[in-house]
Amino acid sequence: DAGVIQSPRHEVTEMGQEVTLRCKPISGHNSLFWYRQTMMRGLELLIYFNNNVPIDDSGMPEDRFSAKMPNASFSTLKIQPSEPRDSAVYFCASMPGLGPQHFGDGTRLSIL
Amino acid sequence: KNEVEQSPQNLTAQEGEFITINCSYSVGISALHWLQQHPGGGIVSLFMLSSGKKKHGRLIATINIQEKHSSLHITASHPRDSAVYICAVPRGGGGADGLTFGKGTHLIIQP
Numbered sequence: 001d002a003g004v005i006q007s008p009r010h011e012v013t014e015m016g017q018e019v020t021l022r023c024k025p026i027s028g029h030n031s032l033f034w035y036r037q038t039m040m041r042g043l044e045l046l047i048y049f050n051n052n053v054p055i056d057d058s059g060m061p062e063d064r065f066s067a068k069m070p071n072a073s074f075s076t077l078k079i080q081p082s083e084p085r086d087s088a089v090y091f092c093a094s095m096p097g098l099g100p101q102h103f104g105d106g107t108r109l110s111i112l
Numbered sequence: 113k114n115e116v117e118q119s120p121q122n123l124t125a126q127e128g129e130f131i132t133i134n135c136s137y138s139v140g141i142s143a144l145h146w147l148q149q150h151p152g153g154g155i156v157s158l159f160m161l162s163s164g165k166k167k168h169g170r171l172i173a174t175i176n177i178q179e180k181h182s183s184l185h186i187t188a189s190h191p192r193d194s195a196v197y198i199c200a201v202p203r204g205g206g207g208a209d210g211l212t213f214g215k216g217t218h219l220i221i222q223p
Contacts, residue, residue, distance in 0.1 A: 033210050045203060045210035056203075056210060091155060098208060100145065103155040 002026070004104035006092050012110045018080040021107045024073055025094030033093040033101065034067055034077050043091075049075065082111045114139040114201050118214035126222055131186040133217045135199030136179075142206055144182050146173050147198040149216070155198070158184070189221045 005024040013019055025032050033048040047057040049069045057067070064083070069075040079086055087110050093101040115138040125131055135144070143162040149155045159166050159173040161182070166173050170189075175182040186193055196216040202209035 031208055035211075042215050043198065043200075043211075043213040045212070048210040050208060059210070093155075095208070098142070100157040100160040101211065102157065103147075105154040 004092055004094050004102050006090075006104035006107050008107060009105065010108045010110075012112065013082060014112050015083055016081045017111075018078065019082045019086075019109065019111075021077040021090050021092075021109070023075045023077070023092030023104060025075070025092070026096070026102055027073065029094035029096045029102070030072070031095040032069060032075050033095070034075070035091040035093065037089045037091065037106070038087075046077070046090075084111045087111050114141065114203055114212045116199055116201055116212055116214040118199050118217055120217060121215065122218045122220075124220045124222065125189055127190060129189050129221075131189050131193070131219065131221075133184045133197050133199075133219070135182045135184070135214055137182075137199075137201045138180065139201075139204075140177070140180070141201045143202070144175055145200040145211060146182075146184050147200060147213075149196045149198060151195075158197075186219075191221045191223050194220050 007022045031050050034046040035043050037043045045059045047067045052069045067077045089106045089108050091103050091106045093103045095101045117136045119134050143160050146159040147155050148158050161175050170187045172185040196218050198216045199214040200211040203212045
């Protein structure tokens with residue numbers, strides 16, 4: 001089992017640029033979660049999908065953030081335009097039914 | 113929304129000591145998660161439990177649903193146990209919810 005795959009692992013870009021983070025969940029998992037981790041706020045839920053449908057996006061900080069899950073094997077988190085305060089580690093996780101969540105290795109995002 | 117409190121925030125101990133990390137939450141839940149994160153590393157799920165006790169190697173997790181409290185114990189601690197341990201619960205209490213996390217316990221085990 002390949003685990004949850006996130007790309008890129010690291011991203012450095014300038015303020016105002018569009019950033020796209022990608023996630024491939026574990027096959028057969030029907031829930032997918034996007035989390036953000038910062039020193040100040042710790043880990044926070046941004047959005048989650050169940051069977052490719054967004055269920056709760058109340059954690060998405062602003063309209064600059066959007067997430068999609070066009071099929072069961074792929075999700076994206078997009079930030080447009082990016083700001084320095086968006087710098088964080090972004091984790092994707094997937095879950096089979098009601099089992100434990102499996103986390104990807106994260107994307108370390110730096111906005112200059 | 114569930115609130116999660118962990119203690120202690122930081123813990124330094126000597127190799128071989130018995131370690132206890134505590135977690136309390138505010139809203140009834142279907143299950144509680146214990147996670148481990150090494151510095152600069154990814155997040156690994158250690159336990160998901162809804163009642164009683166679970167054991168995996170030197171790690172033991174217990175939960176008291178009535179008191180809304182869980183503990184993570186490490187027996188015969190080793191320097192490789194040094195990591196951040198995070199307690200998490202479903203935001204709305206249900207099993208398929210996104211998680212709300214405690215602030216984590218930074219554990220250092222000295223040889």
